């Protein structure tokens with residue numbers, strides 16, 4: 400996929416942001432990435448990896464990571480940093496809307512991705528994440544939830560605000576090892592509300 404083929408306005412938004420951050424060397428883990436990092440191990444799939452700060456941190460802790468994102472800027476930056484650090488991260492550009500992993504992983508991560516699809520696609524993605532986790536492995540997922548009023552990064556008609564308990568329901572029967580709700584103020588007196596969950600599949 401070439402930059403001109405970015406799948407929607409949301410990816411354009413992030414591609415521009417990532418170019419600026421890469422130029423400025425801004426590579427800090429965000430709070431959601433920091434929270435899920437200790438739960439990751441083994442073969443890891445990072446969906447919507449962005450600049451790949453979590454992928455690199457997981458690789459530094461011994462994970463072997465496949466990191467996917469539609470943003471060319473993100474993937475170029477991550478591939479360069481992984482090579483420079485000799486870290487086991489494969490970074491690839493991909494449109495993940497209908498992406499189905501071709502194997503199971505010990506850890507499947509999607510921090511801040513699924514909300515950028517209309518709800519049927521978003522929930523289907525969560526189901527595919529669940530199906531791609533090996534017995535004993537984890538899914539680490541973060542989404543925007545109802546009550547969010549900041550719309551600036553969405554493509555109109557192509558986004559999903561999850562229900563407050565959607566992730567817990569989607570991973571029913573798994574052991575919830577981390578669950579947190581956050582609210583952050585956003586431009587124009589709006590708010591972003593997030594749910595972050597790490598759930599472990601039984602062996």
Ligand SMILES: C[S@@+](CC[C@H](N)C(=O)[O-])C[C@H]1O[C@@H](n2cnc3c(N)ncnc32)[C@H](O)[C@@H]1O
Pocket residue numbers: 406409410413414429431432446447448449450467468469470473493494495496509510511512515
């Ligand atoms: C909120 S950012 C999260 C990035 C990273 N996980 C993090 O926590 O910093 C959302 C990411 O989803 C990616 N994304 C959005 N729509 C996508 C699509 N259709 N296919 C692949 N990636 C997409 C964007 O490029 C961006 O990197």
